[in-house]
Amino acid sequence: MKTMILWAISILFLTCSPQPVDKGIRPWPENPRYWQYKGEPVLLLGASDNDNLFQSEDMITQLDSLAAAGGNVIRNTMSSRDSGDLWPFYQRADGLYDLDRWNDVYWTRFAELLNAAEARDIIVQIEVWDRFDYSRDSWLKNPFHPENNINYNANKSGLAAEYPEHPYKDLQPFFHSIPGMPRYVTELDRVRQIQERRVAKMLSISLQHGNVLYCMNNETNTRPSGVKPGSALFRKKRTRRQ
Numbered sequence: 127m128k129t130m131i132l133w134a135i136s137i138l139f140l141t142c143s144p145q146p147v148d149k150g151i152r153p154w155p156e157n158p159r160y161w162q163y164k165g166e167p168v169l170l171l172g173a174s175d176n177d178n179l180f181q182s183e184d185m186i187t188q189l190d191s192l193a194a195a196g197g198n199v200i201r202n203t204m205s206s207r208d209s210g211d212l213w214p215f216y217q218r219a220d221g222l223y224d225l226d227r228w229n230d231v232y233w234t235r236f237a238e239l240l241n242a243a244e245a246r247d248i249i250v251q252i253e254v255w256d257r258f259d260y261s262r263d264s265w266l267k268n269p270f271h272p273e274n275n276i277n278y279n280a281n282k283s284g285l286a287a288e289y290p291e292h293p294y295k296d297l298q299p300f301f302h303s304i305p306g307m308p309r310y311v312t313e314l315d316r317v318r319q320i321q322e323r324r325v326a327k328m329l330s331i332s333l334q335h336g337n338v339l340y341c342m343n344n345e346t347n348t349r350p351s352g353v354k355p356g357s358a359l360f361r362k363k364r365t366r367r368q
Contacts, residue, residue, distance in 0.1 A: 224277065250339070257301070270317065282316060
């Protein structure tokens with residue numbers, strides 16, 4: 127059974143595999159509190175004015191400014207909720223999305239970001255799912271919303287029309303699509319198929335680069351599948367967060 131945590135482990139393992147041992151970003155063996163890149167220890171420092179820089183028209187200008195200032199890392203959410211952002215899926219003339227087809231421009235921009243960042247020795251930390259895309263007003267325009275695509279309806283997906291609460295409350299079953307998770311229902315299997323296909327598409331681009339770090343999401347209370355509240359591992363994770 128696949129789990130979110132296994133996804134993360136697999137992603138991090140595969141990230142470095144296409145790269146020579148001394149080239150990709152990885153923990154520095156002499157002090158794992160630091161990273162190494164191209165075989166040398168690095169302290170990652172950086173910023174941008176957009177947390178999904180590949181969606182910005184001034185992407186190259188921002189990368190150049192960061193490199194000129196000595197910066198070497200950006201955060202990049204695979205997000206689409208801001209005005210003017212593209213979604214990764216094909217949108218038909220009637221406004222509905224086909225989740226089995228891609229918006230090629232979205233993925234081209236993502237590839238351009240990774241290429242440009244690597245050319246400037248800038249590390250890109252990817253957040254695979256931005257939780258704020260899946261709650262409140264942002265959810266209403268999200269292609270995964272049952273009313274916004276041709277691939278499933280609410281009954282066949284296990285997804286509701288509204289999730290008005292703050293995403294930290296973890297009420298969105300989109301993030302519980304693994305069997306055994308608290309909000310999992312079998313209808314979510316169709317959603318998970320599309321999730322996995324989207325992750326595979328992202329990896330087909332990002333695994334060509336050694337300047338990429340990954341995390342699944344941020345500001346989350348979703349526990350890993352198979353880790354039950356009250357277990358020793360769960361208590362250990364919560365203690366570390368505090």
